[in-house]
Amino acid sequence: MVFKKMLSAFGVGGPTVDTVLSNPNTRPGLFLDGHVNLRGGETEARIEQISLALVTQVEVEGGGSEYTGVMEFHRMPVAGAMQLAPGQQMSIPFQLPVPWETPITDVYGQRLRGMTMGLRTELAVARAVDKSDLDLVSVHPLPVHEKILEAFSRLGFQFKKADVERGHIRGVRQTLPFYQEIEFFAAPQYAHAIKEVEVTFVTNPHTVDVVIECDRRGGMFGGSHDTFGRYVVEHANVDQVDWTRLVDGWISQMVTHYGNQFHPGNQFHHGAPSFHGHQGHHGGRGRGPGMGAVVGGAALGFAGGMIAGEMMDGMFDDDGGDEGFDE
Template sequence: MVFKRMLQALGVGGPSVDAVLTSPDCRPGGTLEGAVQILGGDHPVDVEYLAIGLLTRVEVESGDSEYHTDQEFHRQRLTGSFRLEPGARHDVPFTFPVPWQTPITEVYGQHLHGMTMGLSTELEVARAVDKSDLDPVAVHPLPAQERILDALLRLGFRFGRADVERGRVYGVEQELPFYQEIEFYPPPPFARGINQLELTFLPTPRRLQVVLELDKRGGLFTEGHDAFGSFDVDYATVDQVDWVAKLDGWLRQAAQRRGLLF
């Protein structure tokens, strides 16, 4: 009997959980819908709660070093406590709001290199190992984000990689403890002055905040440094702006002001 209780505490013969998404695709500010399927094991258990959350991979700087960690950044409890009998099945439907500043993971049907995003499911079981599940989620850009990305590609910039960094961006409205950077390689007219362009989107329900960072190419006697700029995009008028011309002009002016001539 003692051995059996030990096995139960380790989760042997315990319940299982599986989140089934109606679709893994979503956008910032949208929703994910589906149901969590709970199946009882070979003995009754007391469930404390069932919860789901969004999880991504975050880069953390610590002194002179850095490391990566999985961080859950939005969570929703689906149930309170209940008794789960052996072999019993419960389907718990959910509608899960996706935060506006959730990092994007897909662009034009292609996965952004370096990005990880998943929906985690946790069944908290009293006096036993918790049961969990992780399902991949694809976060597609908002139409306004697509306009900016398309303009940069038309200017000749090429996708590099993307990552999520813990910290805050100065001077913008930020709701999460991290931000995404999408790296681009510059086209020849810009490549003489800069190594790369880093793009950060921080959407809100009212506007899209765009932050651009130019990484200056250092020379034999000069040290490279970063140059920042930001602007807002109005969702209602985004289609009325020539973003290719606007970004080209802004990038050239910003580069020239900082001595990055090309």
């Protein structure tokens, strides 16, 4: 028995954990539901805590260098201290709220190139190696996100890639320590003035801040620079807005005027234009519309620039537990 306890302390023959999601697809402001399944090992184990955490890949800049790391941005305890007998099986239900600012990983049923999102389960075992499990999560756009992205596609902008960058945008209220950038190649009618466009959504239960960065081409007497605009739209009357015309107006305004420039550190300059639009209200106690509307509508060529993200073994930190993305 002493030998088995010693092995358990090194993670051999100890308890195991496996999280099963009812549906790995969600939206900002909705929930992830499922069960955490435990199985006792060869000896009795004292579980100190079971926690769930959302994690994603984030680009970090600092000290003149740039690197990509994995960042946890939302955590919730599922269960506290308990005893788990040898071979005992236990299933613990959970409902994890998804933050409104959670980055989008999928559009029209396809993974955005550059995006990775996972739900990590951590099983803290007293006097033993902790166990963990990692499950792939797909975050689909809210209707306002989808309408704006669709408008870019209708205007001829071609999707390039998406990433998540650590930092805050000055002038925009953020609750998470990072923001997502969805990048497009310029549409033909704007190619003379700009090379690329980056779109950032900072979402809350009532409105969405849409921050647009245009990579302007250099003129005869100066090099290229970035122009920024900030526009605020509401979660009301989504189907009553001509989003293509609205987005075209945003870009035209930014191309016509030099606008404001960011300083290093991705901070937003004050004085950018603001538009208070309207978009469909979410029903059901603020949980948003059902998942049935997530991938509806024509892709309009937007999906043509996307590929399924690769889930590579070892991409997330390995702490000795049974870890990996479940299919």
